[in-house]
Amino acid sequence: TEARRAGLKLKDYTFDFGFSSALLRAQKTLDLVLESAGHPKIPITYDAALNERMYGELQGLNKDETVLKYGAEQVKIWRRSYDIAPPGGESLKDTAQRVIPYYQNHIAPLLKQERNIIIAAHGNSLRALIMHLEDLNSEEILAFELGTAQPRCYTFNALLKLQTVAFI
Structure with missing residues (x-):
């Protein structure tokens, strides 16, 4: 499956925490990715803030x-x-208005502690997060092509300024 292939690509990465939407398909994807990557069990938080656009x-x-x-x-x-x-x-803007505060309140603090995070979510919730992380405008994010189960690796400096984006 796509999730298993993504996991194989992530074999050389380590993760401290995982985040997933509350929807079962994202949870199953994250489980398959972590299993295929050979990662030990990590703490995972499931939250509806990361759910797909309604x-x-x-x-x-x-x-x-x-x-x-x-x-x-x-x-x-x-x-x-x-x-x-x-x-x-919901519009994509509405989706962003729940995803971005969740990121800022729950994920960013872990990144500031130099923790490695893995997120499994959905096309539009990820699009909203990518828009924020990569500082894209509304036109750029609408044209953005996001593949299923295609890992992206972000690195940040100590102030959480984006340093690199790697397509794995």
């Missing part, structure tokens, strides 16, 4: 069903805008 009334509909119900242009607006949410759902 799509509201679009939840459970495939793209074709959504286009039939709302029209292709409206679906494109919801999918490709930073601050326009589908009915009852």
Whole structure:
């Protein structure tokens, strides 16, 4: 699986703490990655702040069903805008407003202690975090391609200023 391949790529890394969304698929991904990497059990925190963007009334509909119900242009607006949410759902901006404070309050303090962290989450919650970490604007993050189970390694200085991004 993709998660096992990602774990094999991370064999030479060590992690002190893990973070995952509260959704089962991210939890299973993190477990498979750590197992495949041969890492011992590490403390893992599961939190809904890292959950995927909520799509509201679009939840459970495939793209074709959504286009039939709302029209292709409206679906494109919801999918490709930073601050326009589908009915009852979240925009990427809304997602960032829960992911970034969680990062600042729970993950960044560990990074300041020079701890190595692994995070398993979802496309849009990771996109929100990447936007913050890499100082991308809303247009840049919407164009950003994020593959499934493709590890990215960030290094920071003592002030948590981003130093390097490695695609593993």
